[in-house]
Amino acid sequence: MNSLSKLPSSLRQLVILFSPNSTKPNINTKYQKILVTVSISAIGLSIAFSYFYTRFKSFRKKRTITKIIETIPELKSKNVKISDPDYVEMMLQNFVNSGKERLQVVSDFDRTISLCSYNGQPCLTSNAVIEMSPFVSSDLRTKFKELREYYLSIEHNVHMSKAEKLPYMIEWWTKSLDLVVKTQIESANLKDIVRNSTTHLKNGCKWFFHTLERHEVPLLIFSAGIGNIIEEWIVQECGSYKNMTIVSNFMTFDETTKKINGFSGSLIHIFNKNEGVLLDTKHEASILNRPNVILLGDSLGDTDMANGFPSLNHVLKIGFLNDKVEEQLPKYMEAFDIVIIKDDTFIIPNAILRSII
Known part of the structure; x- marks a missing residue:
């Protein structure tokens, strides 16, 4: 019982x-x-x-x-803002399902890959590294500063459209590069200029670069800065990478005097950085059949960097918002899919790349 x-x-x-x-x-x-x-x-x-x-x-x-966005804890950080998580999830699902063979990366350099501050001090951009170097006279340094103070406020004016800013940006870059030529720096000075500058690349960039190269994912760095400085910067801190293409304003030097005598190619400024300038180039061939793009930038103008190729179907836009957060956050949330606020690391891009590769 x-x-x-x-x-x-x-x-x-x-x-x-x-x-x-x-x-x-x-x-x-x-x-x-x-x-x-x-x-x-x-x-x-x-x-x-x-x-x-x-x-x-x-x-x-x-x-x-199976929700990829939930498997990336870094995206839940307080300094990460995502306006449409479902859209980001859809993009990540596509990237993962398509594989690394369909992926490419397009990135800005200054204050996206390079630091905004180091040990509590503001870091210089690739242009300013030359402007503040000991090889530049105090008179020219003052002129650089005057240009920057005048035009920077226009670049960051959230009440002006790109079309309204465009003529000012062309004017700024043209005047600034003319002053760089007047410095008469020599090609041999570049290593010391970079080595002695206070600026560094963000923590995690080296892993990002190395991983992209190891998996043969093309990396395009677009910059309105000085290409020679950017190239030297990356080599000194991280090394050289065969999958990397840098599109920027590259200085040319006189064969005899070794002093700067101009710039090669067309002027690259903040609003004409896009893959359209690379049509019929070696880089174009490397990104054929790679319609998935991770785009990294720190300004609203950077969102156009992947424009120019009709075959680009999916572009995940990641923006670094470095200052004037309250004022600029609404605009950044509209322009970028993921906004990273005041972060001097590459933690978020690395986490996203790790989930795809």
């Missing part, structure tokens, strides 16, 4: 009814059959419910795990 008492009531009735050693209750055969049928049905329903409930919980768990 003790063992029978532990059974469910429906099973206990069946045992009593069919036990040869028990005295069956006084009940006719018709009702016995009804009782048996009902008991068996109840047991069957209980087993079925338990089975499907377990499967449902398992299905719900699998659905949760």
Whole structure:
């Protein structure tokens, strides 16, 4: 009896009814059959419910795990803002399913790859590294500063459109590069200029560069700065990379005097950085059949860097918002899919790349 008492009531009735050693209750055969049928049905329903409930919980768990955005804890940081998580999830799903063979990266340099501050001090851009170097006279340094103070306020004016800013940016870059030529620095000075500057690359860049090269993912660095400085900067801190292309304003030097005598190619300024300038080049060939783009920038103008190739289907735009957060955040949230606020590391790009490769 003790063992029978532990059974469910429906099973206990069946045992009593069919036990040869028990005295069956006084009940006719018709009702016995009804009782048996009902008991068996109840047991069957209980087993079925338990089975499907377990499967449902398992299905719900699998659905949760397959959301890529939930598997990247770095995206939950307080300094990371995502206006449309469902859209970012869709992009990540596409990137993962397509594989690294369909991926490319396009990035700005100054204050995207390079630091904004170091040991509490503001860091210089690739232009300013030359302007502040000991090879530049104090008179020219003052002129550089005057240009920067005047035009920088226009560049960061959130109430002006790109079209309104464009002529000012062309004017600024033209005047600034003319002053660089007047410095008459020599090609041999570049290593010391970079080595003695206070500016560094963000922590995590080296892993990012190395991983992209190891997996043969093309990396395009677009900059309105000085290409020679950017190139030297990366070599000194990280090394050289065969998958990397730098599009910027590159200084040219006189073969005899070794002094700067101009710049090669067309002027690259903040609003004409886009892959359209690379049509019919070696880089274009390297990104064929790579429609998925991770784009990294720190200004609203950087969102156009992947423009120019019609085959680019999916562009995940990641923006570094470095200052004037309250004023500029709404605009950045509109322009970029992911906004990273005041972060001097490459933690977020690395986490996203790690989830794809």
